Amino acid sequence: MIQNPVLPGFNPDPSFIRVGDDYYLATSTFEWYPGVQIHHSRDLVNWTLVSRPLRRKAQLDMRGNPDSCGIWAPCLSHADGKFWLVYTDVKRLEGSFKDAYNYIVTCDTIDGEWSDPIYVNASGFDPSLFHDDDGRKYFINMRWNHRGSGTGGNPKNDSFDGIILQEWDPVKGLMGPVVDLWQGTDLGLGEAPHLFKRNGYYYLTIAEGGTGYDHAVSLARSRSITGPYETHPDKHVLTARFNPESPLQRVGHGQYVEAADGSHWHSFLCGRPLPEGRYCPMGRETGLARVEWRDDWLYLEGGGFVPPMTIPMPAEKKPDLPxxxxxxxxxxxxxxxxxxxxxxxxxxxxxxxxxxxxxxxxxxxxxxxxxxxxxxxxxxxxxxxxxxxxxxxxxxxxxxxxxxxxxxxxxxxxxxxxxxxxxxxxxxxxxxxxxxxxxxxxxxxxxxxxxxxxxxxxxxxxxxxxxxxxxxxxxxxxxxxxxxxxxxxxxxxxxxxxxxxxxxxxxxxxxxxxxxxxxxx
Known part of the structure; x- marks a missing residue:
């Protein structure tokens, strides 16, 4: 069976994709080098670390980056016969400014030598790249408003300025107008946008509520990629904010995948607090939840918001060994x-x-x-x-x-x-x-x-x-x-x-x- 978290230990912000029968999870590494961890699985139960793609000075140099800066929220995708990885190198944490630089690298194979980075923008963090059916590509990120109240440990602030989209071309770069897609729900702190398309709808998932115990995956949809976007009837697809006794807390920030057998899955980050209080030594880890569609909206399978610790699967979980x-x-x-x-x-x-x-x-x-x-x-x-x-x-x-x-x-x-x-x-x-x-x-x-x-x-x-x-x-x-x-x-x-x-x-x-x-x- 699946045992959550599927990636134990510091493995936050999971970007989740399927390429044929292969599944990949890319997670943040912050100030740790090499940058980005990519795990691979064939059964969704057992995962193997196969790549840390950002391993050259031309791709990443974090000397001088403050703690908890560096690589935030990578986005992994596959299109045009190759893998694409979008990542942010954040140079400042506290205060009004963020100084977050967004890049794209590519590789023909997941464990090969990834390209030198292409710089995209610095308007905000947690970017993603969406490949539409017509071949056009769109760059999406949250926009940081330095005129807001800043960070400094306060999760409620107006520096989170909504989710923006702009068309992007590998040769021409960003093109056309910047489009304000969605301001999120009243939970606030909308970040980590991911777009996907299904049954004629564009779906936009974001993380909300900060990195702590109010974290959530929120969802909106639109018939047009540029909106307007309609908010999910329940606002959130996954969260533990209503279930403080759950062993999985801080649930949020993930990505949707349809499996090879037609089942539906969503990755998420989570924390496992110590029994002695709300302290998470492993930080934010990666889990998987089975989800289902109702009236063209995504819900946690069986109802509720908190993913289960275990999910029955045909594969056997390998034991933890020294x-x-x-x-x-x-x-x-x-x-x-x-x-x-x-x-x-x-x-x-x-x-x-x-x-x-x-x-x-x-x-x-x-x-x-x-x-x-x-x-x-x-x-x-x-x-x-x-x-x-x-x-x-x-x-x-x-x-x-x-x-x-x-x-x-x-x-x-x-x-x-x-x-x-x-x-x-x-x-x-x-x-x-x-x-x-x-x-x-x-x-x-x-x-x-x-x-x-x-x-x-x-x-x-x-x-x-x-x-x-x-x-x-x-x-x-x-x-x-x-x-x-x-x-x-x-x-x-x-x-x-x-x-x-x-x-x-x-x-x-x-x-x-x-x-x-x-x-x-």
Whole structure:
């Protein structure tokens, strides 16, 4: 059966398409590099990561992008014998301006080398590309009005200026007038538009209500692509805003697909809060819902608004298994990403025996951080790394981190204190006023050879270990969530766990990681 979310861990804003018998889900990656994740499935139950298409400097350079900026809401489509990917690179989060640049890349195959980007516009974010039956193409995005009240954590504002459309040609670019399509419902914050056509109607789905617990998929239709658009009788197709007890919350932002067998599906993002409160460490994840048509309107199959956790299917769901790497391979496994930079060779290399991290800037940098990490996918998990490091000063350190952004993390690092190597446990606890580190202690450790640093996360708490023994206090894992710190509308990515090194002397000191493992449950 389908087990929601089908893409666990930080996988938001799912663009969903079918090409023959193949299904693809493209999701946002924000400040993590390479940009955009594309998963593939044949049965809608089991999904495999097959591509991160934005992996060259010409396509994407996010150095200097603030937290929760970068790649927002990609749109994947297939037409004219090739794949098209539309994406936004957002350069500012808070304040009146957004500075959101929209691009298109193409590729003949989903896992091939994608083209250099074609710049389209910067009038707003979450763009999509619609290929009409007559071959004409249309670019759709929400329009950002910087004269409005801005963001800064306030979900109710008039900077969201409706959904606009303009014809676009691969050679000529944007053409003709800008058309105001739809202002959305009274829920507000309309974004993430997707157009599709069925039975003579153009359907426009959008995400509304912000990235938090009022999120929703809303729908409108028109006989003409330029409108006017009529709002769905129930306004929304999917949302959990009326069902606060549902295990799936923050439901919204998705795309419709008709399956090869004629059944009807809609992707959606969602969050799974901890039992200890409305904290989502995995951030916004991707789910699938079966939908149905009534009177040329789309509804959740069986009624209601909240998608079920499970959907019966003929395929068997593969179990979650531990993932362990010893880094003897030639290329970094696809489990891992790093932050912002298109020049990973300055951060790490595979030596044949280990992953060697070159210490760069601090965990608080927006430019070069040597953090190689994977997504947290479960409320409960264990992770371990084997690291060999010989720091010569307290300005050099390497080890294991649970990380959300530069203001929300915990670290257990091999460093140099009082004339010898020591393990330092410290945190940044989401305090946006001072952003100071909180030190939990410095602990004796072996002075030579590799050591194993681990972490066990049990919902709202976590504990570091050194060579299998607990070290430092039990730490608050709720910090490493969307809602930690300023709250759900101030940051909206997800938790990672990974290997980190810094050298704030600027000399590029290195540390070797010979093993990393992640164990669910």
């Amino acid at each position: 993932v362990v790497h010893d880094f003897t391979m030639a290329d970094l496994p696809m489990d891992y990403q790093w932050l912002r930079t298109p020049e990973p060779e300055r951060l790490f290399k595979l030596t044949g025996q280990a992953l060697r991290l070159t210490g760069r800037e601090s965990m608080g940098s927006w430019f070069e951080q040597a953090l190689v990490a994977r997504r947290q996918e479960h409320h409960h998990y264990r992770a371990k790394c084997v690291v060999e490091a010989d720091p010569q000063t307290w300005q050099q350190a390497a080890g294991l981190a649970t990380y959300y952004n530069r203001h929300k993390f915990h670290m257990a690092l091999v460093s140099h204190e009082e004339g010898r190597k020591m393990l330092v446990v410290c945190s940044c606890l989401g305090d946006w006023q001072t952003t100071k580190l909180t030190y939990h202690g410095r602990y004796e450790m072996p002075q030579s050879g590799p050591v194993t640093i681990g972490v066990e996360v049990r919902g709202a708490s976590q504990q570091f270990t050194l060579n299998g023994a607990a070290v430092g206090p039990e730490l608050d894992a709720k910090i490493i969530t969307d809602e930690g710190g300023k709250g759900e509308h101030a940051s909206f990515t997800g938790a990672f766990v990974g290997m980190f090194a810094h050298d704030v002397t600027g000399q590029g000191w290195t540390a070797d990681f010979s093993r990393f493992g992640y164990w669910p449950g």
